[in-house]
Amino acid sequence: MQILVDVMGGDQPPEELVRGGVEIGRLREMEICFAGDGRQIDHAIRSCGERPGRRFHILPCSQVISMQDAPVRSVREKSDSSMVRGLRELRNGTVAAFVSPGNTGAVVAASLLVLGRVRGIPRPAILAPIPTLAGQDLHLLDAGANADCHAEHLLHFARMGSAYAREVVGVDAPRVGLLNIGEEASKGSRLMIKSYTLLEAECPGFRGNIEPHEMLEQRPVDIVVSDGLIGNICLKSIEGGVSAVTGLLRRSIKSSAAAKLGALFMRSVFRDLRYTLSYRERGGAPLLGVNGVVVIAHGRSDAHAIRNAIDSARREVEAGLTECIARTVPPAEVADGI
Amino acid sequence: MQILVDVMGGDQPPEELVRGGVEIGRLREMEICFAGDGRQIDHAIRSCGERPGRRFHILPCSQVISMQDAPVRSVREKSDSSMVRGLRELRNGTVAAFVSPGNTGAVVAASLLVLGRVRGIPRPAILAPIPTLAGQDLHLLDAGANADCHAEHLLHFARMGSAYAREVVGVDAPRVGLLNIGEEASKGSRLMIKSYTLLEAECPGFRGNIEPHEMLEQRPVDIVVSDGLIGNICLKSIEGGVSAVTGLLRRSIKSSAAAKLGALFMRSVFRDLRYTLSYRERGGAPLLGVNGVVVIAHGRSDAHAIRNAIDSARREVEAGLTECIARTVPPAEVADGI
Structure with a gap:
C-alpha cells in the first residue's frame, strides 16, 4: 500500500511532516509518497537516514495552497499544488489514500473536483473523532x-x-x-x-x-x-x-x-x-462520501500527529471505506444519484 | 426596590433559594418576594431568622412549571404557577424584576405572553455571560x-x-x-x-x-x-x-x-x-427585549448562585435596562413595530 501525504500548507514545515511519514512507513512497512517542494522533501527523507525512491517517494510540485487561500478559486488556479496533484494520484490509483494538514475548505473543494462524490451521496462530510x-x-x-x-x-x-x-x-x-x-x-x-x-x-x-x-x-x-x-x-x-x-x-x-x-x-x-x-x-478526520480515502489532519499537526493520521488512512483503506460508503446508498437512490 | 424570585421549578428545593434571597435582601437592603409553595417559603424565611411580611414577602401559588413541561402549553394551562403569577406582578409594577431558575423555554414563553415584547423588537433574546x-x-x-x-x-x-x-x-x-x-x-x-x-x-x-x-x-x-x-x-x-x-x-x-x-x-x-x-x-442570563427585567438563573442554582442572579437583576433595574432596550429601536422601526 502507498499513501500520499501533502506536506505543504500545514502550520509545520515539510521536514516535520516527512519525519512522521517515514516513522509510520517503517513501522507498517508501507510506502509513503510526499507531495510538495522536491528539494525540501529529498533533504528531509535523507535526514531520516532513508534514500528517496525505495519506500519513500517524492511528488515534486511547484505550488502551495495556503490556509488563507479561498478554497474553490485556489483549487482551480493552482493545478500544480501538492493538494491537487496528490488527489490526482489518488484518482489514478497510484496511491491508496491522501492525507493533508492543509486548508480544510480547499481539501473538500479539491476532493469534490478531482475525485467526485460517491454516486447517490449528495454531500460529502467530515467525520471528526x-x-x-x-x-x-x-x-x-x-x-x-x-x-x-x-x-x-x-x-x-x-x-x-x-x-x-x-x-x-x-x-x-x-x-x-x-x-x-x-x-x-x-x-x-x-x-x-x-x-x-x-x-x-x-x-x-x-x-x-x-x-x-x-x-x-x-x-x-x-x-x-x-x-x-x-x-x-x-x-x-x-x-x-x-x-x-x-x-x-x-x-x-x-x-x-x-x-x-x-x-x-x-x-x-x-x-x-x-x-x-x-x-x-486522534489521527485526523476522514472526508466521507468522495471517491477515495481522504484524511484531513489538524493544521497544527507535527510528526506524531501526521503519523497517526497516516495510520488511520491505512486502516480506512484496509476496511475498504469508499466501497462501504457506496453501499450505504439504497439501490433506488443509486439509480437516481448523479 | 422589590425583586420577585420564582423558587419552584429549579433543581434545588425552595428552602435553598429562599436562603440566597434573604442573604442578598439583607446585604442590599431591598425587598424580596418569593413565589411558590406558601408554607415552604414561610418556613424557609423563618429558618433564616426573618419574619415574612417585612422585607421578605410570599406570593403563594398552587402550581409549578417543571423542567419537563412543554413551554407554551404549561404557561397557558398553569395560570396559578409561580412563574406566571410572578410575571404578572412584574407587569403590574408591584415588583421591579423577576428571577427564575426554572424551565428556560417556559420563562421565555411566559414573558412573551404576560409582559409582551418591547415595541419594534421582533424577538427577545437571552444574554449569557x-x-x-x-x-x-x-x-x-x-x-x-x-x-x-x-x-x-x-x-x-x-x-x-x-x-x-x-x-x-x-x-x-x-x-x-x-x-x-x-x-x-x-x-x-x-x-x-x-x-x-x-x-x-x-x-x-x-x-x-x-x-x-x-x-x-x-x-x-x-x-x-x-x-x-x-x-x-x-x-x-x-x-x-x-x-x-x-x-x-x-x-x-x-x-x-x-x-x-x-x-x-x-x-x-x-x-x-x-x-x-x-x-x-455569573448571576444568571437576562432575557432582553421583553417589557420588564427578567433574569433566567441556571437550573442548578443554589443559594449563592440565586443571590448573584438577584443582584444582577438589581443592577439591571438600576440601569433602566428595559428603557435602554426600547431606545435601541430606530424611530422609523418603532412606528412600524407591532
Missing part, C-alpha cells in the same frame, strides 16, 4: 464541510457515520444521535425537528437528540450527526473550553510556589490529560 | 430563546447586547462579533453571510466574525451574536469541554497517591479555577 470521559472516542459528522444542510443530508451523514463505525472502528450495531439543544423531538431549529423525524423513520440505530455535554461525559452513542456549521461550532467550542481550563491552570500554577511543587507531583495526571484530549493522538 | 481568560466576561446572545432566526434578528441582538454592555456593564463603545466558523465574511451558513453584511452596514461596533476558542482566550469583543441554536450549542459545548477536563483531573488525581499529595498543594489553584469558570458567580 471526539475524546470522551468514557474512554472511547465518538465520531461527529459533519464537522465542517457543509454549512447549509437539508434533513436528507443528515440522513446520509448518519448512514455514512454508521458504516464507518461498523467497518473501521468495529462497532456491531452503531447508535446514532442528533446534535441538539434538548432531548425532546420538538427541540431545536426547523432543520433539527425535520431531521429527527426522518432519522427516526429511516435510521435503525437512531437514539434521539444528544446535547454536547452528554456526548463528552457518557458517550451515549457512537455517531453524532449535525450540519457542518453546528458541528464545527461544537468542536471549536469544546476545544476552547478545554484550552481555557488548561490555560487557567498553567497560569495559576506559575503564580504560586506551593502550586508549582504540587504540579510536580501531578505530572502524570497532566500527561494523561494531554494524552486523552489531544488531537495529536 | 461567558468567562474568559482575559479576566472580564463577555456576553453572548441569543443563548437559546430563538432556534430559527433571520439576519434582521441578529442585528437587533447586536443593538440590545451593545445597550446592555454600555448601560449595565459600563463599556464605553461596545465591540460586537458574529459567532462563526472562520474569520472571512464568506464563512458560515447563508444566514451568517447575510448577517455579516447587515451588521457591517448597520452596527458601528461590528468587528467581524469570532470563532468560539478566540472568544474565550482573547476576549476580542464585548458582545457576540448568533441565532439561539448555535449560541446554545456553543455554550453547552464549552461547558462540556470544561467539565470533561475537570472530570478527568478529578479521576486521575484519585488514582495516584503522589497526585493526591500534589493536589493538596494546588488547592488554591483549583479554587481559583472553580471561581473563574463557575456559573454560580
Whole structure:
C-alpha cells in the first residue's frame, strides 16, 4: 500500500511532516509518497537516514495552497499544488489514500473536483473523532464541510457515520444521535425537528437528540450527526473550553510556589490529560462520501500527529471505506444519484 | 426596590433559594418576594431568622412549571404557577424584576405572553455571560430563546447586547462579533453571510466574525451574536469541554497517591479555577427585549448562585435596562413595530 501525504500548507514545515511519514512507513512497512517542494522533501527523507525512491517517494510540485487561500478559486488556479496533484494520484490509483494538514475548505473543494462524490451521496462530510470521559472516542459528522444542510443530508451523514463505525472502528450495531439543544423531538431549529423525524423513520440505530455535554461525559452513542456549521461550532467550542481550563491552570500554577511543587507531583495526571484530549493522538478526520480515502489532519499537526493520521488512512483503506460508503446508498437512490 | 424570585421549578428545593434571597435582601437592603409553595417559603424565611411580611414577602401559588413541561402549553394551562403569577406582578409594577431558575423555554414563553415584547423588537433574546481568560466576561446572545432566526434578528441582538454592555456593564463603545466558523465574511451558513453584511452596514461596533476558542482566550469583543441554536450549542459545548477536563483531573488525581499529595498543594489553584469558570458567580442570563427585567438563573442554582442572579437583576433595574432596550429601536422601526 502507498499513501500520499501533502506536506505543504500545514502550520509545520515539510521536514516535520516527512519525519512522521517515514516513522509510520517503517513501522507498517508501507510506502509513503510526499507531495510538495522536491528539494525540501529529498533533504528531509535523507535526514531520516532513508534514500528517496525505495519506500519513500517524492511528488515534486511547484505550488502551495495556503490556509488563507479561498478554497474553490485556489483549487482551480493552482493545478500544480501538492493538494491537487496528490488527489490526482489518488484518482489514478497510484496511491491508496491522501492525507493533508492543509486548508480544510480547499481539501473538500479539491476532493469534490478531482475525485467526485460517491454516486447517490449528495454531500460529502467530515467525520471528526471526539475524546470522551468514557474512554472511547465518538465520531461527529459533519464537522465542517457543509454549512447549509437539508434533513436528507443528515440522513446520509448518519448512514455514512454508521458504516464507518461498523467497518473501521468495529462497532456491531452503531447508535446514532442528533446534535441538539434538548432531548425532546420538538427541540431545536426547523432543520433539527425535520431531521429527527426522518432519522427516526429511516435510521435503525437512531437514539434521539444528544446535547454536547452528554456526548463528552457518557458517550451515549457512537455517531453524532449535525450540519457542518453546528458541528464545527461544537468542536471549536469544546476545544476552547478545554484550552481555557488548561490555560487557567498553567497560569495559576506559575503564580504560586506551593502550586508549582504540587504540579510536580501531578505530572502524570497532566500527561494523561494531554494524552486523552489531544488531537495529536486522534489521527485526523476522514472526508466521507468522495471517491477515495481522504484524511484531513489538524493544521497544527507535527510528526506524531501526521503519523497517526497516516495510520488511520491505512486502516480506512484496509476496511475498504469508499466501497462501504457506496453501499450505504439504497439501490433506488443509486439509480437516481448523479 | 422589590425583586420577585420564582423558587419552584429549579433543581434545588425552595428552602435553598429562599436562603440566597434573604442573604442578598439583607446585604442590599431591598425587598424580596418569593413565589411558590406558601408554607415552604414561610418556613424557609423563618429558618433564616426573618419574619415574612417585612422585607421578605410570599406570593403563594398552587402550581409549578417543571423542567419537563412543554413551554407554551404549561404557561397557558398553569395560570396559578409561580412563574406566571410572578410575571404578572412584574407587569403590574408591584415588583421591579423577576428571577427564575426554572424551565428556560417556559420563562421565555411566559414573558412573551404576560409582559409582551418591547415595541419594534421582533424577538427577545437571552444574554449569557461567558468567562474568559482575559479576566472580564463577555456576553453572548441569543443563548437559546430563538432556534430559527433571520439576519434582521441578529442585528437587533447586536443593538440590545451593545445597550446592555454600555448601560449595565459600563463599556464605553461596545465591540460586537458574529459567532462563526472562520474569520472571512464568506464563512458560515447563508444566514451568517447575510448577517455579516447587515451588521457591517448597520452596527458601528461590528468587528467581524469570532470563532468560539478566540472568544474565550482573547476576549476580542464585548458582545457576540448568533441565532439561539448555535449560541446554545456553543455554550453547552464549552461547558462540556470544561467539565470533561475537570472530570478527568478529578479521576486521575484519585488514582495516584503522589497526585493526591500534589493536589493538596494546588488547592488554591483549583479554587481559583472553580471561581473563574463557575456559573454560580455569573448571576444568571437576562432575557432582553421583553417589557420588564427578567433574569433566567441556571437550573442548578443554589443559594449563592440565586443571590448573584438577584443582584444582577438589581443592577439591571438600576440601569433602566428595559428603557435602554426600547431606545435601541430606530424611530422609523418603532412606528412600524407591532
